[in-house]
Amino acid sequence: MTTALLATAVFISSVIGYLIVSLITYHVWGQREFFLMRITLGIGIGYGVTSILSFIWQAAMGAVGAPYLVFELFLTAGLYWALRKIMKQGGDLQFPVSPGTRKKSPWVLLLQASLWGTILLGVIIFVFGTLIAPSGMWDAWMVQNRTARFFYLGGEYWTSAFSPLLVSADYPPLVGMSIARLWRYAGHETIFGPVFFAFTITAALAGFLISAIIYLRGHAFAYIAGLILFTSSAFLVFAPAQLADIPVAFYFLATIVLLRIYENNATPQWALLILAGTTAALALWTKNEGWLFLIAVFISHFIVVLILKKKPVQMRPLMYFILGLLPVILTVLFFKFVFAPAHDFVRHQPDGFSLADQLLNPSRYLLIAQSYLIQLYDLTPDRSTPLIALFLVVLFFGINPKRLNSTSFISGFLVLLIMLGGEFVIYLITPNDLQWQVSSSIHRLFLQIWPIFVFETMMSINMPQLDRND
Amino acid sequence: MPRSVGAKATRIVTGNISEEEFMNWRIKLGIVFVIFFSFFQSFRALGYYDPPDVWKRMQRGGQVPVDSIIIYKKNVSCVIPELQPDQVVGFITSVPNNKQQRDAIYHMTQFAIVPFLLDDSLDHDLVIAYFPNRVKPKPDFPAGFLMIRQCTDEVFLLRRNAQ
Numbered sequence: 079m080t081t082a083l084l085a086t087a088v089f090i091s092s093v094i095g096y097l098i099v100s101l102i103t104y105h106v107w108g109q110r111e112f113f114l115m116r117i118t119l120g121i122g123i124g125y126g127v128t129s130i131l132s133f134i135w136q137a138a139m140g141a142v143g144a145p146y147l148v149f150e151l152f153l154t155a156g157l158y159w160a161l162r163k164i165m166k167q168g169g170d171l172q173f174p175v176s177p178g179t180r181k182k183s184p185w186v187l188l189l190q191a192s193l194w195g196t197i198l199l200g201v202i203i204f205v206f207g208t209l210i211a212p213s214g215m216w217d218a219w220m221v222q223n224r225t226a227r228f229f230y231l232g233g234e235y236w237t238s239a240f241s242p243l244l245v246s247a248d249y250p251p252l253v254g255m256s257i258a259r260l261w262r263y264a265g266h267e268t269i270f271g272p273v274f275f276a277f278t279i280t281a282a283l284a285g286f287l288i289s290a291i292i293y294l295r296g297h298a299f300a301y302i303a304g305l306i307l308f309t310s311s312a313f314l315v316f317a318p319a320q321l322a323d324i325p326v327a328f329y330f331l332a333t334i335v336l337l338r339i340y341e342n343n344a345t346p347q348w349a350l351l352i353l354a355g356t357t358a359a360l361a362l363w364t365k366n367e368g369w370l371f372l373i374a375v376f377i378s379h380f381i382v383v384l385i386l387k388k389k390p391v392q393m394r395p396l397m398y399f400i401l402g403l404l405p406v407i408l409t410v411l412f413f414k415f416v417f418a419p420a421h422d423f424v425r426h427q428p429d430g431f432s433l434a435d436q437l438l439n440p441s442r443y444l445l446i447a448q449s450y451l452i453q454l455y456d457l458t459p460d461r462s463t464p465l466i467a468l469f470l471v472v473l474f475f476g477i478n479p480k481r482l483n484s485t486s487f488i489s490g491f492l493v494l495l496i497m498l499g500g501e502f503v504i505y506l507i508t509p510n511d512l513q514w515q516v517s518s519s520i521h522r523l524f525l526q527i528w529p530i531f532v533f534e535t536m537m538s539i540n541m542p543q544l545d546r547n548d
Numbered sequence: 549m550p551r552s553v554g555a556k557a558t559r560i561v562t563g564n565i566s567e568e569e570f571m572n573w574r575i576k577l578g579i580v581f582v583i584f585f586s587f588f589q590s591f592r593a594l595g596y597y598d599p600p601d602v603w604k605r606m607q608r609g610g611q612v613p614v615d616s617i618i619i620y621k622k623n624v625s626c627v628i629p630e631l632q633p634d635q636v637v638g639f640i641t642s643v644p645n646n647k648q649q650r651d652a653i654y655h656m657t658q659f660a661i662v663p664f665l666l667d668d669s670l671d672h673d674l675v676i677a678y679f680p681n682r683v684k685p686k687p688d689f690p691a692g693f694l695m696i697r698q699c700t701d702e703v704f705l706l707r708r709n710a711q
Contacts, residue, residue: 185579192583199590206597209605213617220655224662232663235634243636243665244658269618302579305586314593457589459596467585474578541575 080264084274087263090150091256092117092278095124097157099353104164106347115293118286119353121278122328126360129255130409137416140234142262189301196308197284200317204277207318212269214276214320221246222322223272225254230261240417248418250410252364253322272320280317283328287529290335291536294342302471303536309467311459312525322365323522329361330371331529334490337375338537341486348398355402363410366421367526370500371493372403378492382485431509442512446505449516450498453524461521463528468535478540490534497527617656624660626699627676636665638675640706642687653678677704 099120100107107116128150135149136142213219228239229251239254240247253275260271287307291300308314316323336354340347358375362368383391436442455466481487501523508515605613631637639657643650657676658666666676670690677695679686680702689695689706697705 185576188583189579192586196586196590199587199594203590203593203597206594206599206602209602209613210597211615212613213615216652219617219659224659227659227662233633235663238634238663238665241665243667245655269613302582305582308586309582309589311589311593311596314590315596457592459589459592462589462592464585464589470581471578474574474581476574 080266080268080270083264084260084268084270087260088121088274088278090154090263091124091128091259092121093124093154094120094127094150094157095122096120097154097161098123098127101157101161101164102349102353103347104161104349106343106349112289112293114285115289118282118289119332119357121282122286122325122332123353123356123360125256125275125279125325126252126329126356126363126406128259129252130363130406132259133251133255133413134409136229136236137412141236142229142258147262186298186301189298189305193288193301193304196305200284200308200314203314204280204318207315208273211319212273214272214318215316217246217322218272218320221249222253222320223257225249225251226257226261226272227267229254229258230267237417240419242419248366248414248421249322250363250365250368250413252360253325273318276318276320276324279325279328283324283331283529286328286335287331287533290339290533294339295536299536299539299541303532306467306471306532306535307529309464310525310528311457311462312521313463313528315460316522316525321522323525326361326365326367327526327529329357329364329368330527331533332357333361333371333375334493334530334533338486338490338533341489346395348395351395351398352402355399355404356406357402358399359403359406359410363406365526367501367523370497370504374493374496374500377496378489381492382489386485386488428509433507436507442506445512446502446516449520450502453520456521463521463524463531465524465531468531471535472539476540477538481538481540487534487538490530490537494527494530494534617659620656621660623700623703624657624676626697627674627703627705628661628664630697630705631661631664631674635674636667636672637661638670638672639666639668639678640670640675640690641678641680643678643680673708675706675708677706678702679704 096117097120099116103116131150131153132142132146135146139146214223224244225239229236232238239251256275257271260274261267264271284304284307288300288304291303313324333354336350336357340350340354343350358368358372360368361371379396380391383389453461453463453465455464456462457464505512505516627637639654641650641653643653654666654668657678661676670693675690675693677689689704692709693706694709695704696707699705
């Protein structure tokens, strides 16, 4: 019964997300094509939207109960009605349909079968991880699931979740709110709540990456992209760990992909920018690293437009991006200013802490740089995001200079570079023990941007034999 | 797009092309590498979760999976009825002051007593004491506190003595 109720909760939030995506992108993708991309995007956006709505409901009413769940049903019905209305007005738009598969090359079949094999292994690893540690890894129960318990069990004292007595109480609550919402549907606190959330968001991430590559470069590339995603054993190990790294990775990836599809279109599709704004903001509703990502997206855009294209910044695309960003970012600011305590960095600064000393200490630079370097080739199961493998993939498949010089690739690459640079600076100034801080988090930071690395690699490699666009 | 190019593109997308047309040895090698490395890493990830241990757990069958957090939460649960809404509870433990171990116990206790708050001090009327059996001899409770609940032989709830 619990499983059925949790599945219902996931289904409802996914349908809400799917309907929102379908409504916004109706004139871009129609209502029949690219189902996998819309449903996987919908799962992430559905979790984001329902976590925001339940947070606002809890802040306004003091508790989230049955009336909220009824509200979600009305919302679903309303979105469905709106989509039907648009469909009636717009007619059944016909979009190019992928040709059906007839006889595939044995190599493509091998790729496809291998991808299914690794997906099956991924599911087994998830089950094993859940059986070994059903409460998830350290940060999962200590932060995300603890916050979820405050939201669900706290009653009128739910805001104790943000007490300065707690560590990391300033963390954005998307994961905590989503788990609490699942428990509300189930009617009780169950370990399967966070497990369901972790499984669906991981599946959505993998599915979205694969479907995006199908959309942009064709099936064979998508199979390779999926296989490369799973070469990160850390991705597979962390999937059942219930941490916020995979959810935030989903929103990072979704933003980059949506921006890429927007830039690849000959005619501007503003809907994609609105969605990209929403997913970028949902990243900072998931983890504080989202702020760095958002800054990186803006900086890379300005660099590409002002320096590479040598054009003035156009306000219209920015406005659409901000339109998607605004509702979520207002909620984040409401959370930060009204509820969240100061960040642990600020609250727990040791006596005698000197920012200048930290910045002028060359050994800190060396330690961080070494850790970055090791991360490139580290194959330890719970740390591996093997960027070196991406270099090998590029060596094998070749690189398309035309794609490499495209502003959209440079833009994505700049985002990654700024993210890595930003994290480097954060490590430099952290008041915590640097060795501990780096060793306990660097692999997770790389994991958050690993899907973007895979996406950018797949977008740049050169296999004209398999490329639908060449 | 010229007709012939379009037809070729369609065949490429569907994979319905001859092997010669399809790729050269370098790309074939690349595909083999990606497949091999993906399985290699997946099996390493599988090994991380100790399959023999999982197999033992599965053989027990039908049980909800359990870990140390769940067991500890259950052990501490008997203090909950004694707490008032909005109450902050103190904490003491005999776990040696090894940062990681002590932190783990402290955060597990906080996790277990949500929605109540835990403070790592004795400046409160109620204090949760965790005195694990492995620390022998067990230390006495801090002066000025009485034990009002014993959840297990390791977890206790203490109240500040009014006098």
